[in-house]
Amino acid sequence: MDSLTPGYFLEDFVDMLCNQKLHQSWELLFHHSVVIVCFGIAVLLHQYVGFALVALLVEINSIFLHLRQILLMANLVHTTCYRxxxxxxxxxxxxxxxxxxxxxxxxxxLNRQNVPPATYAVGTVGMAIMTPMNIILFYRLLRSDFFKSRRDVQREKEE
Known part of the structure; x- marks a missing residue:
């Protein structure tokens, strides 16, 4: 692994800063900050590269998250493709x-004894940040795509 991964996240971070409102993108900016730090350590130290590469598996799901956003922007929510x-x-x-x-x-x-304290701290903090963020996003996706509120159902009836 080279600096390509942290470079991508850094470029995306700067793009969001320049082209999106902070209240719309702060969670993703925070996420990118954590990723940049964690991948930066792996790149700079040439250690924990395998661990960092496993983290990239998360990005496979990003394909479908991005497709979801595209379908929402195209107003294709009530289509088979969206479902x-x-x-x-x-x-x-x-x-x-x-x-x-x-x-x-x-x-x-399991490997806390084999990881230097500073690296372990960064990894632990990174996991402590990413895990709740992803659980919250999962809940939002479930609620939005599968469990409509009474308010949403009422709004659809009115349209």
């Missing part, structure tokens, strides 16, 4: 985000 993507999105979310983060947390805990 199919919603199911695949949640499936890949569980496999490639939740399971990967759980494995990474487990590995970090």
């Amino acid at each position: 199919l993507n919603s199911v695949i999105n949640l499936g890949t979310y569980v496999v490639f985000r939740i399971a990967t983060l759980a494995w990474m947390t487990h590995w970090l805990f």
Whole structure:
């Protein structure tokens, strides 16, 4: 692994700063900051590269998250394509985000004696940030795509 991965996240971070409102992108900016630090350590120290590469499995789900955003922007929410993507999105979310983060947390805990304290601290803080963020996003996706509120159902009836 070279500096390509942290470079991508850095470029995306700068792009969001320049082209999006902070209140719309602060969570993703925070996420990118954590990723840049964690991948930066792996690149600079030439250590924990395998661990960092496992973290990239999370990005497989990003394909379906981005497709979801595109379908929303195209106002294709009530289509078979959107519904199919919603199911695949949640499936890949569980496999490639939740399971990967759980494995990474487990590995970090099991190998805590073999990891220098500063690196262990960064990894632990990174997992402590990413795990709740991903659980919250999963809940939002479930609620939005599968469990409509009474208010949403009422709004659709009025339209």
